[in-house]
Amino acid sequence: MSLDLFTATHADAGEQIGAGTWLFRQRALPEVAALAGGLRLILAQAPWRHLITPGGHRMAVAMTNCGTLGWHSDEAGYRYQPVDPLSGHPWPAMPPAFAELARQAAALAGYPDFHPDACLINRYRPGAGLSLHQDRNEQDHGQPVVSVSLGMEARFLWGGLQRGQTALKLPLYHGDILVWGGPDRLRFHGIAPLQGPPHPEWGLKRINLTFRRAR
Numbered sequence: 001m002s003l004d005l006f007t008a009t010h011a012d013a014g015e016q017i018g019a020g021t022w023l024f025r026q027r028a029l030p031e032v033a034a035l036a037g038g039l040r041l042i043l044a045q046a047p048w049r050h051l052i053t054p055g056g057h058r059m060a061v062a063m064t065n066c067g068t069l070g071w072h073s074d075e076a077g078y079r080y081q082p083v084d085p086l087s088g089h090p091w092p093a094m095p096p097a098f099a100e101l102a103r104q105a106a107a108l109a110g111y112p113d114f115h116p117d118a119c120l121i122n123r124y125r126p127g128a129g130l131s132l133h134q135d136r137n138e139q140d141h142g143q144p145v146v147s148v149s150l151g152m153e154a155r156f157l158w159g160g161l162q163r164g165q166t167a168l169k170l171p172l173y174h175g176d177i178l179v180w181g182g183p184d185r186l187r188f189h190g191i192a193p194l195q196g197p198p199h200p201e202w203g204l205k206r207i208n209l210t211f212r213r214a215r
């Protein structure tokens with residue numbers, strides 16, 4: 001923590017994690033009530049589900065989406081689609097507070113024209129993680145990824161551009177926003193199996209909002 005003083009080189013007190021990567025600690029805290037309210041409405045229309053990987057495995061992380069496009073996985077592969085396959089209806093609209101927070105964080109990180117059309121929402125329970133992967137189902141890799149953390153602490157695994165490279169472990173806490181793009185857009189990343197105490201308000205879970213421009 002004491003190092004933050006020396007690494008905070010950005011005017012808005014972000015920490016630069018890589019050439020195109022910025023971490024904004026607690027940046028989402030003022031918006032938590034709005035995010036929680038939006039999330040409740042989204043879940044009423046598009047409940048949590050455990051997707052199946054193309055290899056046939058059930059994912060440990062539960063997911064849903066909001067926005068004009070939602071990320072989906074099944075035996076046929078990974079893709080974005082406008083309709084929730086569970087309900088047959090379009091995904092819930094992205095609440096303005098979600099889109100605005102993502103847009104602001106991207107701008108602070110040096111990506112001024114970010115207009116997300118997809119927000120993947122992940123729920124981790126203790127023991128659940130996400131193995132190292134690249135986010136590459138989007139059309140324009142010139143657009144960044146904006147990731148908002150809520151609830152329990154997680155260890156974000158920040159790898160390299162090749163799968164085998166050693167991953168840095170970066171703790172992410174309630175309210176943190178991580179933005180990656182440019183030369184870091186295709187870096188491998190993941191989440192170590194969740195452990196540690198429950199969050200005082202969110203309990204035994206971590207929720208992650210991942211904003212992207214899919215098309």
Ligand SMILES: O=C(O)CCC(=O)C(=O)O
Nearest residue numbers: 120122135147191208210
């Ligand atoms: O939960 C996180 O912080 C990362 C999620 C992620 O990498 C993804 O959904 O592609």
Ligand SMILES: [Fe+2]
Nearest residue numbers: 133134135189
């Ligand atoms: Fe990812």
